[in-house]
Amino acid sequence: MSAEAAMAHAALGHDDAHGHDDVPDDAHFGHATGGKIAMWMFIAQDGMSFGGLLLAYALLRVHATDWPVPVHILGIGLTAFATFVLICSSVSMVLAVEAAQACDQKNLVKWLAVTIGGGLTFLGIQAYEYHHLVERGIGFSSSYLRETGTEVNDLFGSTFFAVTGFHGLHVLSGVIYLTCVLFKARTGKYTQGGISYSPVELVGLFWHFVDLVWILVFTFIYLL
C-alpha cells in the first residue's frame, strides 16, 4: 500500500486497530505473527500430553473391575465452582486482549489482575481439595477411605493426582506468565498500537487452553 493510499485508508476510518497491517499477509496463516503460530504449535503439543494422560486414565479405568464412582468420593459442587471461576477468568482474559487491542492500558491492567485472581482462586480450591482428600485417605500411591473403612483402587488416586496436578501446574505457570505480562502492561508496553498487544494475545491463548483442558478433565475425572 502506498503512503498516500495508507493515509486515505486511515482517514476513512479503516486504519486497522488490531495492527494487522504490521504483519505481511500470508497465504496460509493470514496476519498471524510468528509468536502466535509458535504458541499454537506449543498448545497442540501440550494438548497431546494431556491427551496421553487422559488416554492412560481411560484404559486403566476400563480394565479395572473395582473402580469407584468418582462423584461418590470427589467434591463435585466445589469443583464445579472452580470450573465456573476458570470460565469467568477466560472472559476477563478476552476483555484484557480487547483492551490491549484498543490501547486501553487502564482496562488491560484491570482485566489481567482479575484473570490472575481467578487463577489464584482456582489454585486455592485445588489445594483445599487435595488436603481434604489426603485427610480422607486418598493418596497418590495408595487409597483407603477412612470414613467407611473401604479399600479404593490405588490407581484411582494415582491417576487423579497425576492428571489434576499436571493441570494445576499449568494454571500456576499461567498465573506466573500473566503476572509478568501485568507488570509490563503497567509500563504501557502493550498499548502502543500496531502489534504491540501481541504478547497479551499469546498469554491469552495459553490461558484459554488451560480453561479448555480443565473442561475435559472435569468431565472425564470427576463426572464420568
Place this chain on the structure above:
Amino acid sequence: MAHAGSTKDGQQVQSKKATFFTIFFILAVLTVIEVFVPQVYSAEWNSHTKMLLLCGLAISKATLVGLYFMHLKWEKPWLKYIALMPVYMGVFAIILMLETVYRQVGR
C-alpha cells in the same frame, strides 16, 4: 467520514463483547447441566446415556472456548489444522477404547 468509521469500529467492539458474554452464559448453563447429569443418570443401566451426554457437553464447551475465546473462528485454515492436532489423538483413543470394549465383550 472518520467519525462514521470510528462509530462502526465501536459497534464491532460492542458486538464482539456481546458474543463473548453470550458464550460465557452458554458455558455457565452447560456446566450446571453437566453437574446434574451424573445425578439424573446414576443407575448402571443408563450409564451409556450419561457417558454420551457428558462427552457431548464437554466437547461442545471445549469447541466454544476454542472457536470464540481463542478466536479460531476468525483464523485462517492452517492455524485450525494445528489446533486440531490433539483431536487426531482423540480419534486414536476412541479406536483403542472400542478395541478394548470389543475384547471384553468377546470374553
